[in-house]
Amino acid sequence: MKSKSSYGIRSIDVARLAGVSRSAVSRAFTEGAYIADETREKVLKASEQLGYSPNAIARGLITRRSRMVGVVVADLSNPFYAGVLEATCLKLQQHGLAPLLLSCRHSQDLDSLIPQLLAYQVDGVLIAASTLSSTIATQCARAGRPVVLINRYVSYDAVSAVTCDNVGGGRAVADRLVAGGHRRIAFLAGLEDTSSSRDREKGFVGRLGELGIALHARDVGNYAYEGATAAVRRLLSKRPRPDAIFCANDTMAIAAIDVARNEFGLELPRDLSIAGYDNIDAASWQGYDLTSVDQNLDRMVATAIDLLLRLRDDPGSRPQHVQVPARLEVRGSTRAVPPAKSVRRLTKLRGAGGSRAA
Amino acid sequence: MKSKSSYGIRSIDVARLAGVSRSAVSRAFTEGAYIADETREKVLKASEQLGYSPNAIARGLITRRSRMVGVVVADLSNPFYAGVLEATCLKLQQHGLAPLLLSCRHSQDLDSLIPQLLAYQVDGVLIAASTLSSTIATQCARAGRPVVLINRYVSYDAVSAVTCDNVGGGRAVADRLVAGGHRRIAFLAGLEDTSSSRDREKGFVGRLGELGIALHARDVGNYAYEGATAAVRRLLSKRPRPDAIFCANDTMAIAAIDVARNEFGLELPRDLSIAGYDNIDAASWQGYDLTSVDQNLDRMVATAIDLLLRLRDDPGSRPQHVQVPARLEVRGSTRAVPPAKSVRRLTKLRGAGGSRAA
DNA sequence: TCATCTTCTGCACACGTGTGCATTACCGCA
DNA sequence: TGCGGTAATGCACACGTGTGCAGAAGATGA
Known part of the structure; x- marks a missing residue:
């Protein structure tokens, strides 16, 4: 009806309906962008009407930030790691990030799977209950994707870790x-x-x-x-x-x-x-x-994600190993x-x- | 070194190294594309050398297939659903798909979360242990994203379901x-x-x-x-x-x-x-x-994914409700x-x- | 040698978005 | 009225890839 039977509503459709430029639409959805309140209002209303939300794929391409985080869990049949995963999802969601999941058996070589995650341009990788080889670790580092291990650690200095004490x-x-x-x-x-x-x-x-x-x-x-x-x-x-x-x-x-x-x-x-x-x-x-x-699962996960984001956003930050206290x-x-x-x-x-x- | 300190290796870099056009590189990574064996060989070798793999984000944008599937699990603390998730990951991986995870509490309204998944242009949505409103269901249907419930069903005919008997x-x-x-x-x-x-x-x-x-x-x-x-x-x-x-x-x-x-x-x-x-x-x-x-968790999951893919690929296919036998x-x-x-x-x-x- | 067919390759466009930069609209003041 | 300054907007480019189309290169047959 609008353009292509409303199959995929694009920002241009919203722009036309609201009587503004496509740029304005983009800015209306960008936190802290330079746009008049009135215009934003108009755009959001038109978006609501058309059921528009920005295409995260296209955004990821242009911003070079996919807003996705690769999450690897080795042993989901262990309730503890199921809990880690659940907490991770919630926490990532709070930061506006989405978890791209990779589940594998304990001994399976992550090395062949991690590149798959990198192909999706994830902003970083969280690995629970498993490790990765130094080859892959440097590959991640070179691609600028921070890696944080949960409950394991390795000696390569490109990899961060959060463990319980x-x-x-x-x-x-x-x-x-x-x-x-x-x-x-x-x-x-x-x-x-x-x-x-x-x-x-x-x-x-x-x-x-x-x-x-x-x-x-x-x-x-x-x-x-x-x-x-x-x-x-x-x-x-x-x-x-x-x-x-x-x-x-x-x-x-x-x-x-x-x-x-x-x-x-x-x-x-x-x-x-x-x-x-x-x-x-x-x-x-x-x-x-x-x-x-x-x-202290929640604290471990929160720490890991904070660390990941800092490594992503702050160019001066270095990989590190953080310990969270244990409680009997x-x-x-x-x-x-x-x-x-x-x-x-x-x-x-x-x-x-x-x-x-x- | 190559172009931008090898931060992001693009197909053009591989093309130059292999002495071919960018199209050839793309075709080398596309199953069944029209390309000489010799050329593909050259390209793959150059890719190996540079550590290149195609940017899945860009590919998703152009093909309008993200190769990601939204996976919603309501209750990960229940080991059964942790198992469902694990099986789902493995099965999706076999089909070259990646699960974009959404975890939520039991009673939480999925309706506000599903649009987030759609923004990532997922190829479909699997929902375990939860349901969605008919409003959101039609929204998914209109966007051409099939929805398959696991272990629940609803009466809206836009939504498929796989349940145990x-x-x-x-x-x-x-x-x-x-x-x-x-x-x-x-x-x-x-x-x-x-x-x-x-x-x-x-x-x-x-x-x-x-x-x-x-x-x-x-x-x-x-x-x-x-x-x-x-x-x-x-x-x-x-x-x-x-x-x-x-x-x-x-x-x-x-x-x-x-x-x-x-x-x-x-x-x-x-x-x-x-x-x-x-x-x-x-x-x-x-x-x-x-x-x-x-x-029969594995069979349920396999059935659900097969159904999802059929709904995505075959325009003639209709949503349906499949039952898997139970065993005491x-x-x-x-x-x-x-x-x-x-x-x-x-x-x-x-x-x-x-x-x-x- | 020429015409035809097959096999492959490269050009160029498209996907939907964010954002720098120039431009416009508007307001206050001289 | 003219001018400088501010707030907001639109233009146009870029992100990295897949693929239709036309054309090149080579093989085959007359």
Whole structure:
């Protein structure tokens, strides 16, 4: 009707209807542009009437700003990273940016996928739960697209990173377990080649050492439920049996609880304490009530996006590594104080019944 | 070096290096274009050397195909929809498409967000776990952007939908529970205004009716853990107490199990059978071992994307509603056969010990 | 050798927008 | 009236690409 059966309404159509030039239309949609209030009013009214909104593709071409951010998430089946993605979307939206998503398996080579993102001229790249090679990193840098990792970091100085204080989180768990009287303490690692798992272990084992306790056992669960069940079976079969396990994420901790209860008949936290990392929703479910380190997801995401935008807009800014503090969310899967061991041993020897005094 | 410190490499740069025209470069990257093998070879080599890949923004502008698809997910904290998103990404990638993500709270008005997606000239819109108003739907239709809902449907004929056979899934659960000897059967709805919850209830209650059983109780959990715990407390406080609950999704079913065990001291499936819907990862965890309806996520997503592409490419195609079959995954949270009631009652009266015969 | 056909290439236009620059309209003041 | 100054507007170019069309180069047949 207007021009081409209203299929695609262009700024020229709005201009004609409002009786102004195409430039005026453009300016009406540009924050802080030099335009009379009256004119802007007219333009917006005409736009409303025609259902016009500026073509973001064309705008991106001319401004060399696509207003899109590439977002890479390696493991969406992990609720923590689903949460990261959700928070990222919301935050980007608040900045008028749109997330162009790239999902991949854990071990898949991002290197072949990132160029695809760059082809879309994204203003930057956020990568959660994965890393990229230095080759691709420099390629991004050369193209002027800042890269910010979430929860991982690398040594190339072209890449920024925002992580939780994984070392600190590990230390906090160590303190908690030792305070609970545990001495035969085990660690269940995530993926061996991730900085997150390594740092949590470093903090945990380091603090145990400071407290004069050596790690009793160690295994690897690959951050997954299935991997963890097998690993926990091995851990709990060891003699003497561990009396506490720190798992590098919640999914594995939940697997640990399941195996401990159902396959070994243990009761938590009497026979065994278990702590996790991430503080996902399931950690607060009654069935698990899991002590877990909270990564402050919202703050991590907000920091990452702020950093990305600064790197994009401020030519003087340099890539950096930011840490966000961790917080231990204490729940029922770890005990607060040592049990009165002697008493319990006595009752056991005497048989059923017995003193319920301290 | 080449032109502008290699900041943005353009097709003209490649053309010069390869000693051909810019058109040849374009054709080298276009499937099935009219170009000599030798020339293409030259161009690709030069591109490799310069790290060139065509600017997808510019291409989108000229071809009027952005090769991006708007993907809307309402509830990423629900692992099922996180899975939908992951599958969607993978499938789109296989078709050379990129997902432009839009995440929103459940009740938020998509109507203000969808135009944002359209501004990016997406080739179509996929919406999971949410719907849109007819106003916006016609706006999409007028712009020639097909819309496909996943797991919801609406009556406007401009909008396609792919859903699981929710009625069939509800019926299958009814059959299973009745076969287990249950007669006081309750239903826990999700969100009242969703077609998914309504259809599951319709199938479930309808089949119960065919079997001569009236619904014993009903409540609403809003598809969330917290909402469900409160609702299940009410359900299990009713006298006589329900002996089976069908929850409209797994998250609520898990809440139901937790409340039943920890607050009412019930044992599953002896005292209570519980079934869910979605078959999320957590349903197979040892701690829950939840009978659940599998929606065949991959097939739903694949169907939705095929439909979207057909609507985009074939001018003769019309919006439609496709159903994917449901499959009941039977696990330990529902019993297979009625318990030998009389015997159990006898043993109870007599005290401990007693016949372990049938 | 010439005509015809095939195979490929390059020219030039188009996509829809933002923005620098020149120009216009208008107001106040001498 | 004339003039300088300010506020607003329109012109025209640029962004990087795909593709219709015409034409060139080479092959084939008469």
